[in-house]
Amino acid sequence: MPSSDGSAPRHLVSIDDLTNDEILKLFEVADRIRADRRQVSRLAQGSIVASLFYEPSTRTRLSFESAMQRLGGGVISAADMRASSAAKGESLADTVRVVGAYADVIVIRHPKEGAAKVAQRYAKVPVVNAGDGSHEHPTQTLCDLYSLRVEKGGIEGLDVVLCGDLKYSRTIHSFAFALARFGANLVCAPQPGFELPSYVVHRLRHEYRVEPHSVEVKDLETVAPQMDAMYFTPERPHQLSLFTDIREVNVKKFDALYVTRPQRERYTEAERSVAAPYFRVDRAALSGAKFRDTVVLHPLPRIDELSYDLDEDPRSIYFEQAARGVPVRMAVLGFLLGLFELGTAPPAPRSPIRLRTRGGIECGNSNCVTHAERQYLSPEYHLVSREPLLIRCAFCDHEQQVPLLGCSSTRHFHFASSAEVARIKPEHLVLFASEHQAQSAGYVAAGTRSSANRE
Amino acid sequence: MPSSDGSAPRHLVSIDDLTNDEILKLFEVADRIRADRRQVSRLAQGSIVASLFYEPSTRTRLSFESAMQRLGGGVISAADMRASSAAKGESLADTVRVVGAYADVIVIRHPKEGAAKVAQRYAKVPVVNAGDGSHEHPTQTLCDLYSLRVEKGGIEGLDVVLCGDLKYSRTIHSFAFALARFGANLVCAPQPGFELPSYVVHRLRHEYRVEPHSVEVKDLETVAPQMDAMYFTPERPHQLSLFTDIREVNVKKFDALYVTRPQRERYTEAERSVAAPYFRVDRAALSGAKFRDTVVLHPLPRIDELSYDLDEDPRSIYFEQAARGVPVRMAVLGFLLGLFELGTAPPAPRSPIRLRTRGGIECGNSNCVTHAERQYLSPEYHLVSREPLLIRCAFCDHEQQVPLLGCSSTRHFHFASSAEVARIKPEHLVLFASEHQAQSAGYVAAGTRSSANRE
């Protein structure tokens, strides 16, 4: 919400939009709400949340709408945006500009990755990302972290197993980053073929200084035996287990097991046709000593990967986890609406190296929002690293390699393998899709000038 | 709502979940609400109803949502559940467990019969059945009864004609049971081929002690002449007219005529193809002396079975009947939320004879929820009678005959025709689908032991 001093509204598009301190303070607010809901039951009176759901979702939508009403606020709800504005061909930017004028906060779910970031740019009110494709779903992450904290008293140093489709589950990606931020250890137990994407691994390693290690097969055998055998064969080098610190690799016990469903709606045709039967966690799988105090989480809905025989098990907390979504979202909405003071500093403004682009280099993620909204949206990239020469989409966070970079000062362009790439000043970096484009823009290959002189 | 003393929440899944006294008290509450709505306009402040509609319904959903807001409460609404959670393959049990944590009461409509009973088992909050297939729709029944009571000053002893599709209309079934409970007389005037199902007739006869009688053709001739001619031919023995007591069969006047639309969406292919033109009640049909004070009810929507020329007739109360749905549902929601004290005792716990099942005997109703939710739900049956050997599905109330019963004490099984079936103690009853299954479970046919001895 534009605060009274005219400053820009806060958003929750990525979990990175909140500092660790802010997250912990929001959890304290959620604690207080759970202890006595009535004290906040009129706090948001006169405020309205707009639910804009371009993908159906009962759970998430109802959870937000319940949260807003538990705060005394109102709701305007579009459960099936595909059928209305979007069907008339309206752009996402226009929709959020208009609906942002009807409400005090927007909650958006969209199939395109990066869509919530587009909404944030154009709306004049706070935007909450309720899921953008396989990208992020930060309030889910907050609910997950909050449940861990409630059950285990804290997050730091916990050993958490991530289990299932680690490739397409946005829940898993956001949760992995968040666990890393709070100093928990991660063990990855992916469905074969659905390992953590390399950009997630890259970010864990480089932004959160998480180092991957192997774990012994025995450690996970009881979780999902049919999966582990494959898990550590040397032929599958991408299957990683990640630990945050210098702790022993051989974990004595697992604090939490986070299970996810197969995100079949996002599978490629190839994945759909060859996918092995998905594993199934049941009571028997958790009978080992290492799982004695393991809480079982699941973002729901489950399909078959979590047996109903676990429902009555005291270690199963997935329904409590879902229930806690309401107080957590009450805290988030109240905070974004300016109704709670957290007393903490906002995140320091991040200043990634933004690349000027010349010529149409496109995001390599076909599900990125920049393709769908190209009518008004230009691709934007940040520089991830110079060696390898990697850029990241400013909308969907997809990383891709580029063949060359230009320097706007020397008007030279340099190939990725060149050592000179490292020497270009950030403010001079220019992105080209190809040598040809660089030349069309009047840039010459580094070292070419002398050869040109020679001619 | 779990009351403060921790007792289980009350539900309204079947009209049998309320005693007659409770119903009459709820009607008094509805009277007071109609007299002055403002006195309850903040009663439910801070409470939320969740509408879970797996079948579209504007009328019922909006009526509940209006009722909740007239009480000052909030609403979270899923008008098209098929498109969201259900499409992701989530089970009904999981959905109500999760959504039950977002709300204080759940209103559910579902195409599968028995679905609301499943919801009741898994939700931690009160569940209101807003229609489960052709099974029950108890708040509709309350509205119907309430309208009768408002118009006629009471229900006992009234002569009520049920007219139209008596086979698939859940409204009719619930209404028939309720009229019987309150001592009204029923006259059935079904569309040919759409008579009251036998299990409904059976229940009327055995639970409510309603005896079927024939009525003279002349009595109904004016209602729908083209239908009556067929109605009483001896070739159609299932077409019944039911009266609750020793009154004269020849009714002098009808107090109410309850008309229903053809439930074509539930017809079998055969019914769809051969169905005769549906009858039509119009002003002319109600011109006889017997209909002078007959109020005309209809659960709406109507198609063609009720002429528009009746709309202005003072006997037509179907729009008032619909309007009264709001105060009645306000009373129901307030009661289930624990906001009203009725000062009446709850129904005595019913203890039907629950059968242990060995081997997979399945409910014969293909639309029963047990088929759709078999992932976690086991069939359950109650014993209806030993002669004939009849069981009733604990979810959808469908009755079916079974060929044999076992006794867990003697390890014998007995065929339905055997006199020994009557002698098995309730706690020893075991259900088998076939002789083969009984034998596989180690049971022997009664009398076989001696023959085995002989060998």
Add this chain to the structure above:
Amino acid sequence: MPSSDGSAPRHLVSIDDLTNDEILKLFEVADRIRADRRQVSRLAQGSIVASLFYEPSTRTRLSFESAMQRLGGGVISAADMRASSAAKGESLADTVRVVGAYADVIVIRHPKEGAAKVAQRYAKVPVVNAGDGSHEHPTQTLCDLYSLRVEKGGIEGLDVVLCGDLKYSRTIHSFAFALARFGANLVCAPQPGFELPSYVVHRLRHEYRVEPHSVEVKDLETVAPQMDAMYFTPERPHQLSLFTDIREVNVKKFDALYVTRPQRERYTEAERSVAAPYFRVDRAALSGAKFRDTVVLHPLPRIDELSYDLDEDPRSIYFEQAARGVPVRMAVLGFLLGLFELGTAPPAPRSPIRLRTRGGIECGNSNCVTHAERQYLSPEYHLVSREPLLIRCAFCDHEQQVPLLGCSSTRHFHFASSAEVARIKPEHLVLFASEHQAQSAGYVAAGTRSSANRE
């Protein structure tokens, strides 16, 4: 809302349901709401609006629902009526009678023209037309007028260009009438083939005394050059420019440019196949001196007809225009609910000459609601003029010529060309579809009696 003295509720089905004074008073209410929203934040507490949307619309629906909640009222919302009641075959009249009992005001959008007028007839609560086919959308018109007034300080004497699909845009039609009522001047710049329909031109000329004039090509060249060349060729006599008064035809500057999207969903097959590329207004098009102070309006959603490069231009007010929809609709809802006193007289009862019809003359508009709801709705017509002999549908306002009229006093019928048509007294006018029908009803052709006498 039926007021306490029992008078009929006010409706907003057509912009003509409000006087100019009332509109200006509503604008003052909207001004006060924008200045301080809190003063009305509990005004509608206890009242409920029902949104009945037979066509999807996020923007309009959410705008009304936001407005009602900003007033402290509740909402029951049916975003996809086609999927529920309508799918069960329920008539519009029945739906509004029932839903009208659940709510205090109904907002309806419907694809059939005249549908809101049907709703008005049957509902017991106020009805707001949120768009009926290509017919009217009066609150959009109020928002448009209000934005003009806010930006320009008033409406009278403004020069307003209407640009784009002037044929199917209900927004344009209502806006044109309203501008005429308030004394603004209209310049029409239609997409070729999508000129103002003749009945709109006719009404502008005859009801609002607006005289059409040509404007020089140069005046509009900068708006959409590719369009103007065609615009004034003599081969296209229907392309008109309309001015309300004796002002100079050559406009010095334009106060407002109102752009609309192509309403492709309403195109005929022929229009779909031959439609020229739609024009596009961009910054360059508005660079001329005449456009220096031109505010740019658009009802949104836009497709390609309005360039994104205009979004940051201070003349672009289309997002503000959308945002002002909330205070305007708050004023409208509050007024219809009887919560605001405007202190102005309601419109004088209009008494158009209503024609008695004998025989089934049908509305020539195939999208008129009378065709879809013929089960209970009879066509009704008003006499527009005797020369030419024109009638107007009482529901959709479509005008059509008729071949003859009868006189119930003389029992004669007269052909359209006859001078005697002008002499029939209004109360004696009778409508026939054909000579044959008139004769079947016992009418004879005027002048025939004497010839009959001669025989």
